[in-house]
Amino acid sequence: MITISGLTKVYRSRGREVTALDGVDLHVREGEVYGVIGQSGAGKSSLIRCINLLERPTSGTVTVAGQDLTALAGRGPRAGKELRRARSRIGMVFQHFNLLSTRTVQDNVELPLEILGTSGKERSRKALELLDLVGLADKAKAYPAQLSGGQKQRVGIARALAGDPKVLLSDEATSALDPETTRSILKLLRDLNQQLGLTVLLITHEMDVVKSICDSAALMDKGRIVESGTVSELLATPGSELASALFPVGGEASADDRTVLDVTFHGEAATQPVISQLSRTYNIDISILGAAIDTVGGLQVGRMRIELPGRYEDNVVPIGFLREQGLQIDVLGDEPVLVKEGAK
Amino acid sequence: MTWSEMQPLLEQACTETLIMVGWSTLIAVVLGLPIGVLLVLTDKGGLLQNTVANKVIGQIVNIGRSLPFIILMVALMSFTRWVTGTTIGSEAAIVPLAIGGIPFFARLVETAVREVDHGLVEAVQSMGGNTWTIVRKVLVPQALPSLIASTTTTVIALIGYSAMAGTVGGGGLGDLAVRYGYQRFETGLMWITVALLAVVIALIQFAGDYAARSLHRRGARSGPGPKLRLLKAKEPAAADVGKVA
Numbered sequence: 001m002i003t004i005s006g007l008t009k010v011y012r013s014r015g016r017e018v019t020a021l022d023g024v025d026l027h028v029r030e031g032e033v034y035g036v037i038g039q040s041g042a043g044k045s046s047l048i049r050c051i052n053l054l055e056r057p058t059s060g061t062v063t064v065a066g067q068d069l070t071a072l073a074g075r076g077p078r079a080g081k082e083l084r085r086a087r088s089r090i091g092m093v094f095q096h097f098n099l100l101s102t103r104t105v106q107d108n109v110e111l112p113l114e115i116l117g118t119s120g121k122e123r124s125r126k127a128l129e130l131l132d133l134v135g136l137a138d139k140a141k142a143y144p145a146q147l148s149g150g151q152k153q154r155v156g157i158a159r160a161l162a163g164d165p166k167v168l169l170s171d172e173a174t175s176a177l178d179p180e181t182t183r184s185i186l187k188l189l190r191d192l193n194q195q196l197g198l199t200v201l202l203i204t205h206e207m208d209v210v211k212s213i214c215d216s217a218a219l220m221d222k223g224r225i226v227e228s229g230t231v232s233e234l235l236a237t238p239g240s241e242l243a244s245a246l247f248p249v250g251g252e253a254s255a256d257d258r259t260v261l262d263v264t265f266h267g268e269a270a271t272q273p274v275i276s277q278l279s280r281t282y283n284i285d286i287s288i289l290g291a292a293i294d295t296v297g298g299l300q301v302g303r304m305r306i307e308l309p310g311r312y313e314d315n316v317v318p319i320g321f322l323r324e325q326g327l328q329i330d331v332l333g334d335e336p337v338l339v340k341e342g343a344k
Numbered sequence: 345m346t347w348s349e350m351q352p353l354l355e356q357a358c359t360e361t362l363i364m365v366g367w368s369t370l371i372a373v374v375l376g377l378p379i380g381v382l383l384v385l386t387d388k389g390g391l392l393q394n395t396v397a398n399k400v401i402g403q404i405v406n407i408g409r410s411l412p413f414i415i416l417m418v419a420l421m422s423f424t425r426w427v428t429g430t431t432i433g434s435e436a437a438i439v440p441l442a443i444g445g446i447p448f449f450a451r452l453v454e455t456a457v458r459e460v461d462h463g464l465v466e467a468v469q470s471m472g473g474n475t476w477t478i479v480r481k482v483l484v485p486q487a488l489p490s491l492i493a494s495t496t497t498t499v500i501a502l503i504g505y506s507a508m509a510g511t512v513g514g515g516g517l518g519d520l521a522v523r524y525g526y527q528r529f530e531t532g533l534m535w536i537t538v539a540l541l542a543v544v545i546a547l548i549q550f551a552g553d554y555a556a557r558s559l560h561r562r563g564a565r566s567g568p569g570p571k572l573r574l575l576k577a578k579e580p581a582a583a584d585v586g587k588v589a
Binding site: 052101159 | 392475559
């Protein structure tokens, strides 16, 4: 649905150059919720603004629903007619809602329809229908100043959907909201994704957002995509930063007298009593340093950090046993060569 | 001088002031608004970024703003004659007043429009809106309370200017105060004129504040300022009505 390739954005100001995006490749499949996560300054905002060309990329292409938007851009800072039409088919929600304070809720939702040239009657029918969809049918005549943050974002979402978009871009839509409101907005996005088949690309700095609604995710750092894939792929990737961030477990790294392992369970293996089997079979004492079980992208996943006595070399056989059980094992420590051999 | 002598003089002067200020404000607003908006749009990072146009418009506005009004009026005499056929009388005074008012209002418009949250512009861009849509649906409506306050300021400034216009035969309250009050030592008439001007200005300021506030109240993002809260506290019923509406 959205394909980004070789996207680069360089800002020039007063002779200094700042590279916000450095060769980003990304593919969002139709009907999925895709989360891009990263810290402030990682380039997330530039990325999402390059998708509907609110920012002109320095190089690279952006294709949305089969249409190469970068080719429509033309020269100069102003958007041509075709680009504007393409933008109207991409919904966008913002961190600070960006509602017009001088218009009622209904008039805010009607704004994109006014731009599309829809007739007055049709506009108000559509706006009321959308407000009903986001659960704000009774607030049509209110002004944004009279709404709570969560309600404002619902209006923002209704407005973004007014042009019947196939793609919704969400720019930190929940970052200005409290945790409970965040959950309800995320649920709404998920429902819309399922009911309308809407493809959602969201950027966020909150791991919880990715955890609760994303099918796929990408980690951005310094303008590059460091990791990307479906959530289950990421969890199955040894040493994945995203996976360990989704599943933080405490504990220190391996030392001379102990070996620390991260065990990730998903699917079948999650139901087997592997740890007690391991302990009995090899007659070793196992300490559990940390553990978490959660649902990520609709999958039941568990992660556990355990400590085995002795050096890595002493534990090759038990680790092999765990791998045979279909578990994903990451050895923490400063012996990368051995870890790699072990992974074979 | 008796009241019956003063009354027709005052009435005529009031009418003249009203005509001069009314027309010149109208022209200043109609022409100053697009100039102010253009100053924002053509500025660096603006929607119609154009450094040359911005510099040129900015310079013209600066020249208009920096000339003392009395000099502007004298300098514009030939232009005034070309437009109205004369350089004396209230109609003739409208020309320099309007021309003095345009850059004055344009700068105020520029400040008001610049205050509009850029996120709103971005939101309308993301919907596929063009620059004209952004000006019409976002910049002007969102800046409206400030624009009304700017208009109030412009009217009051033009009343001040109109007193100077009076000295070259424009008539009006200022002229009356100078000719009768100062030159003929009719102190009574002068004080009445001064009081009248003070009342007129207070009324205009009040009306302007009220209009700006009632627009602002329904649209307020972070609530009204401290001064407004005081007013609201005195009339809770009115505030509640505003909230429901």
